[in-house]
Each structure stands twice: as C-alpha cells, then as structure tokens.
Amino acid sequence: RKEVEQDPGPFNVPEGATVAFNCTYSNSASQSFFWYRQDCRKEPKLLMSVYSSGNEDGRFTAQLNRASQYISLLIRDSKLSDSATYLCVVRTVLNAGNNRKLIWGLGTSLAVNP
Amino acid sequence: EAGVVQSPRYKIIEKKQPVAFWCNPISGHNTLYWYLQNLGQGPELLIRYENEEAVDDSQLPKDRFSAERLKGVDSTLKIQPAELGDSAVYLCASSLDPRYSRYGYTFGSGTRLTVV
Numbered sequence: 235r236k237e238v239e240q241d242p243g244p245f246n247v248p249e250g251a252t253v254a255f256n257c258t259y260s261n262s263a264s265q266s267f268f269w270y271r272q273d274c275r276k277e278p279k280l281l282m283s284v285y286s287s288g289n290e291d292g293r294f295t296a297q298l299n300r301a302s303q304y305i306s307l308l309i310r311d312s313k314l315s316d317s318a319t320y321l322c323v324v325r326t327v328l329n330a331g332n333n334r335k336l337i338w339g340l341g342t343s344l345a346v347n348p
Numbered sequence: 349e350a351g352v353v354q355s356p357r358y359k360i361i362e363k364k365q366p367v368a369f370w371c372n373p374i375s376g377h378n379t380l381y382w383y384l385q386n387l388g389q390g391p392e393l394l395i396r397y398e399n400e401e402a403v404d405d406s407q408l409p410k411d412r413f414s415a416e417r418l419k420g421v422d423s424t425l426k427i428q429p430a431e432l433g434d435s436a437v438y439l440c441a442s443s444l445d446p447r448y449s450r451y452g453y454t455f456g457s458g459t460r461l462t463v464v
Contacts, residue, residue, distance in 0.1 A: 268452045274456070275460075277439055277455035277456060277457050277458050278391065278453075278455050279454075279455065280453065280454070283452060303363075304399070316383035321390055321391075323452070335404075336393065338390035338391050338392070339390055340388070340389055340390045341388075341390055
C-alpha cells in the first residue's frame with residue numbers, strides 16, 4: 235500500500251459543479267496535511283493546509299479524518315480556472331528527533347468544462 | 349517579495365555531460381529542498397537542507413548527484429554524468445522553520461532538464 239494514495243482521475247465536471255477529492259495515508263503518526271495545486275508545466279503551489287477541525291477558504295473546504303486516515307478537498311461552484319492537478323501532501327515525524335518526512339500523492343487531475 | 353528563484357528554466361544536454369541547477373530560496377527560509385518531478389508523478393524529495401546542513405539526503409543518488417548550500421542561503425544541485433533517465437523537472441522549494449508545521453512550501457518554477 236502506498237503511503238499516500240489519491241485517485242488520479244481525471245475528474246471531468248461542468249462549471250458550477252461541486253467536486254470532492256479524497257486522499258488516504260497509511261502512517262497514523264502523520265501530523266501535518268496539505269493540499270497543493272499544480273497547473274500544467276508549472277510548479278506546485280500551496281492551496282491550503284488541513285487542520286484537524288476542518289477549514290474553509292472561499293469555495294474550498296478541507297477536512298481531516300484521523301480515525302480513518304484520510305483528508306478531503308471539496309471545491310464548490312467549480313470554475314474553469316480550477317482545472318489543475320491537486321496534490322495531497324502528508325508530513326510525518328519519523329522519530330523523536332528532527333526527522334520529518336514529507337510524502338506526496340501522485341495528484342488528482344481535475345478538468346472543469348464550460 | 350521575490351519567491352524562490354531557480355535557474356536555468358530549461359536545459360538540454362547530451363548524456364554523460366554534467367549539469368548544474370541553482371536555487372535562491374525566499375529570504376529568511378532556512379529550510380531548502382530539492383525535488384525531482386516526472387510527468388504525471390508527484391514531486392520526489394532528493395535532499396533537504398536546514399541552513400547549510402543536509403539533514404535528509406537518503407534519496408539522492410550519490411553516485412552522480414551532489415548538492416551544496418555552503419552559506420545556508422542559495423544552493424546548487426549537480427548531476428555528473430547525466431543519464432537519459434534524469435530527464436525531469438527539478439524543483440527547489442523553501443520553507444520557514446519546519447517546527448511550524450502548518451506552513452507549506454514555496455516552490456520555484458523549476459528547471460526542466462532534457463537529456464538527449
């Protein structure tokens with residue numbers, strides 16, 4: 235089982251649709267969670283951190299379920315400009331020292347169509 | 349504020365030739381990362397620096413890859429000799445003290461390497 239798993243998609247949705255992505259992680263010691271967005275031929279950019287209580291930023295809502303070890307990203311009222319790859323990122327502390335490991339999912343591709 | 353600056357933006361070299369990539373992180377970011385990303389894949393960590401110390405280089409192919417961050421600011425990643433399979437995008441990222449775990453990374457625009 236991969237340490238971080240995402241459905242690669244592609245998700246094809248019409249403008250205005252609501253779409254949700256899930257990401258599962260295998261290490262229960264994982265501590266920090268992020269969603270990144272990557273446009274074609276561009277670098278990944280931080281979309282939002284994921285907090286234990288869930289958090290919202292405009293049309294984007296991120297949630298964390300520690301018991302089931304997954305995080306989710308919900309996009310409401312999709313725009314054409316939301317078309318991109320969404321990468322799930324999990325940071326795990328490996329030991330009591332300063333040894334952290336950042337694990338990236340392969341990304342979920344979203345295409346929002348007019 | 350300038351972001352993470354990488355150069356060159358593109359590089360085409362013949363196999364067995366050396367190549368070097370340069371990265372200048374965001375001012376004040378003491379943690380610097382080099383990642384490799386292949387098409388359709390997520391970024392893969394090559395090396396992580398905290399200030400000038402390489403604290404995680406476990407995935408750096410040390411037979412041909414080397415990196416340095418001598419003054420704890422900008423960094424250079426080198427491949428010598430390059431192989432066809434090294435063709436990828438090499439991304440540099442920086443972040444604040446990773447103990448502040450809610451902060452993500454800021455990436456540079458990357459160097460797209462093509463080995464022919």
